[in-house]
Amino acid sequence: MEVVIVPDAKEGGELIAEAMAALLRRKPDALLGVATGSTPLPIYEALANKVAAGAVDASRARICQLDEYVGLPAGHPESYRSVVLREVVAPLGLGADSFMGPDGAAEDLQAACDAYDRALAEAGGVDLQLLGIGTDGHIGFNEPCSSLASRTRIKTLTQRTREDNARFFDSLDEVPHHVITQGIGTILEARHLVLLATGEGKADAVAQTVEGPVSALVPASALQLHPHATVVVDEAAASELKLADYFRATYAAKPEWQGL
Numbered sequence: 001m002e003v004v005i006v007p008d009a010k011e012g013g014e015l016i017a018e019a020m021a022a023l024l025r026r027k028p029d030a031l032l033g034v035a036t037g038s039t040p041l042p043i044y045e046a047l048a049n050k051v052a053a054g055a056v057d058a059s060r061a062r063i064c065q066l067d068e069y070v071g072l073p074a075g076h077p078e079s080y081r082s083v084v085l086r087e088v089v090a091p092l093g094l095g096a097d098s099f100m101g102p103d104g105a106a107e108d109l110q111a112a113c114d115a116y117d118r119a120l121a122e123a124g125g126v127d128l129q130l131l132g133i134g135t136d137g138h139i140g141f142n143e144p145c146s147s148l149a150s151r152t153r154i155k156t157l158t159q160r161t162r163e164d165n166a167r168f169f170d171s172l173d174e175v176p177h178h179v180i181t182q183g184i185g186t187i188l189e190a191r192h193l194v195l196l197a198t199g200e201g202k203a204d205a206v207a208q209t210v211e212g213p214v215s216a217l218v219p220a221s222a223l224q225l226h227p228h229a230t231v232v233v234d235e236a237a238a239s240e241l242k243l244a245d246y247f248r249a250t251y252a253a254k255p256e257w258q259g260l
């Protein structure tokens with residue numbers, strides 16, 4: 001696992017957007033797994049700026065979703081499908097046909113989960129999966145005690161996650177209890193995992209993810225099992241890392257050609 005400490009969220013976004021651009025230059029039709037929440041927004045902005053400036057051609061990129069609420073009416077502005085179309089797909093100049101995600105409104109939800117896992121595999125697998133982290137250490141919507149081998153499935157949100165996400169809705173009551181999420185086993189199949197965490201509120205979850213034991217209690221700690229995982233944190237989110245100085249020195253000495 002590589003840990004990169006950046007001064008702030010904007011620099012983290014720029015660094016990750018450049019890694020995505022480099023991937024698209026090597027593989028123009030790369031399948032990019034994207035995350036929702038506030039944290040990755042600087043990444044999407046930086047990548048869209050690169051596309052607008054002609055620094056990278058994203059016209060053949062494919063975008064896939066990490067997770068989804070269950071039961072929101074089709075087209076609800078806070079469904080993750082709507083969010084990804086609005087924040088990622090449209091700014092990159094892509095159409096909805098470049099996008100895939102699980103169907104949170106399906107009648108048979110488990111069948112929709114299985115179909116999504118199959119679709120990801122048939123698409124050749126995810127090349128780079130962006131991740132945020134919940135204050136309780138969740139990735140996607142894999143809440144604490146999710147199986148580290150889990151596949152895409154239905155989960156029930158913790159009260160803490162519902163409260164964290166209530167800011168996107170008119171009230172806490174409107175935050176769904178149920179979600180579909182790529183499983184931890186599904187996420188671990190992506191070729192490169194890139195987690196961005198910013199702000200003091202994530203410091204404890206980041207420390208447990210990077211320096212704690214691999215544990216279902218902290219789902220993000222499963223990144224320790226992945227051969228190519230990058231954790232990008234700002235100073236505030238890095239504030240509880242015991243090895244922060246080592247991570248800084250390692251990154252400062254990193255050969256430029258290596259990329260993330």
Ligand SMILES: N[C@@H]1[C@@H](O)[C@H](O)[C@@H](COP(=O)(O)O)O[C@@H]1O
Binds near residue numbers: 067
């Ligand atoms: N399902 C999403 C996660 O993918 C995201 O990482 C998390 C943190 O969001 P934020 O970046 O807004 O803190 O929120 C939700 O729970």
